[in-house]
Amino acid sequence: MADYTKEIERRRTFAIISHPDAGKTTLTEKFLLYGGQINLAGSVKGKATARHAVSDWMEIEKERGISVTSSVLQFEYDGYCINILDTPGHQDFSEDTYRTLMAADSAVMVIDASKGVEAQTRKLFKVCGMRGIPIFTFINKMDRDANDTFDLLDEIEKELGIATCPMNWPIGSGKGFKGVYDRQKSCVITYSDTEKGTKEGEATEILLEDEDRLLQYIGDEAEQKLLDEIELLDGASAVFDLEKVRAGKLTPVFFGSALTNFGVEIFLKHFLQMATTPLPRKADIGIIEPAERDFSAFVFKIQANMNKAHRDRIAFMRICSGRFDAQMEVKHVQGGRTMRLSQPQQIMADERKILAEAYAGDIIGVFDPGIFSIGDTICSPKDQFMYEGIPTFAPEHFARVRQIDTMKRKQFVKGINQIAQEGAIQIFQEVNSGMEEIIVGVVGVLQFDVLKYRLENEYNVEIRLENLPYEHIRWIENKSEVDLDKLTGTSDMKKIMDLKGNPLLLFINAWSVGMVLDRNPGLVLSEFGRG
Ligand code: G4P
Helix, strand or coil: CCCCHHHHHCEEEEEEEECCCCCHHHHHHHHHHHCCCCCCCCCCCCHHHHHCCHHHHHHHHHHHCCCCCCCEEEEEECCEEEEEEECCCHHHCCHHHHHHHHCCCEEEEEEECCCCCCHHHHHHHHHHHHHCCCEEEEEECCCCCCCCHHHHHHHHHHHHCCEEEECEEEECCHHHCCEEEECCCCEEEECCCCCCCCCCCCCCEEECCCHHHHHHHHHHHHHHHHHHHHHHHHHHCCCCCHHHHHCCCEEEEEECECCCCECHHHHHHHHHHHCCCCCCEEECCEEECCCCCCCEEEEEEEEECCCCCCCCEEEEEEEEECEEECCCEEEECCCCEEEECCCCEEECCCCEEECCEEECCCEEEEEECCCCCCCCEEECCCCCCCECCCCEECCCEEEEEEECCHHHHHHHHHHHHHHHHCCCCEEEEECCCHHHCEEEEECCCHHHHHHHHHHHHHHCCCEEEEEECCCEEEEECCHHHCCHHHCCCCCCCEEEEECCCCEEEEECCHHHHHHHHHHCCCCCEECEECC
């Protein structure tokens, strides 16, 4: 075995998914605190950035020359090397957010205890489900009045279709929050608010059988409720099973409060033990094991430079096997070329660090002279294989694009195609209409503004966008078996094609999808495009 096995095995690469405001940033800050990355919480990323209005966002992108979205944080903790991939929420939610999950080996799902499962979590969870990666749940904000604990778990199971296994159990919430009961150790960890502290507060652990102390700490009522709930829980909840966790079929659930720094380190410790080392990945020659091959990686995100002066792009790669060093020659399989990667860097939240080396599990960003596409494989020159492509995710907003000055047709087509190639937007044509009628689909509405802005600034083309009412898109999986002209649709259905000529269907109403499936036996539709 190669001598870098140890380096690979100590890596944990995960994404945090949540609905905006559930506490993802706060939790990340606390993680970094434990890693000694920052001295005081509150400085992880320009949190304000994420909340800026569109115009400010553009300015920030321009200034930095690189998106502040989907960045990577790397830190060390307890012998582990941890990579956190940020999945931006807020209005800059885009296909990149989904793609980031293709580069992660597990996901941490943060849920606001007073809100339960929310829209964005639901969407991101779908992608995790598709990949079958382990999901760890942190139910946050227990220092605020929370929903009933059983109801919260029920909601996760029903809405997301994953079994839950509470690792600890909250005692009260809000002003009455007393701490959590650790099911493994059968003890109560009392709540302490250490918001301003740099480490988790001195928690007092009280064994369940130590009734007097327990009574003293949490009171009669809370104690009785806890005992009842434990009994119920032991009878009703799923048994912990690491294999099921790793297959993404069971989520361990933890309760805590990121803001007051309660339950975060316990969560991190458990998480690191349960989460997998960098996962093997499917390629056309079979499964590639991270420690058994030389360097290989795939491109999961391309970020165009918003700065007009330097039109460079950054390609983000997830290393899947071996060790990378900046001097080595690599092969870009799709391009059929051997080369050195230009200025490999680790893109942190607000800084870039030139890298000397990196290992499977790590993410690197390299300058891309326009040769990489999403999903491309990079490997050692002596190897020849391709990683499985990254699916195209269903856009949820659609608009017809009209060019204002039709004389600039060439620039328009070039610009819109390039932007689509980066994966910021998807473009479609109406069936039988050619490039005259272009429909743009985006995952997050902000991408419409980005498209307009970039076409104007980079290609000198003005466009008008006419919003379309469609919200649901489906790829036809078995296109060779389906005669598009004979398909029996619904009145709100529209037939379109992607740039590769794949047929798709657009719908205004969700229920129409089921109706079309009913009316056309044998038709197979999918929410993900297969590249
Ligand atoms: P996000 O990245 O998921 O969008 O959430 P973020 O961490 O920014 O948290 C959203 C808000 O929730 C913040 O308040 C944050 O302080 C608060 N918060 C996070 N975790 C907890 C928790 O465990 N308990 C309580 N009570 N609040 C929590 P804000 O007022 O919007 O921002 P700020 O002005 O305090 O920074």
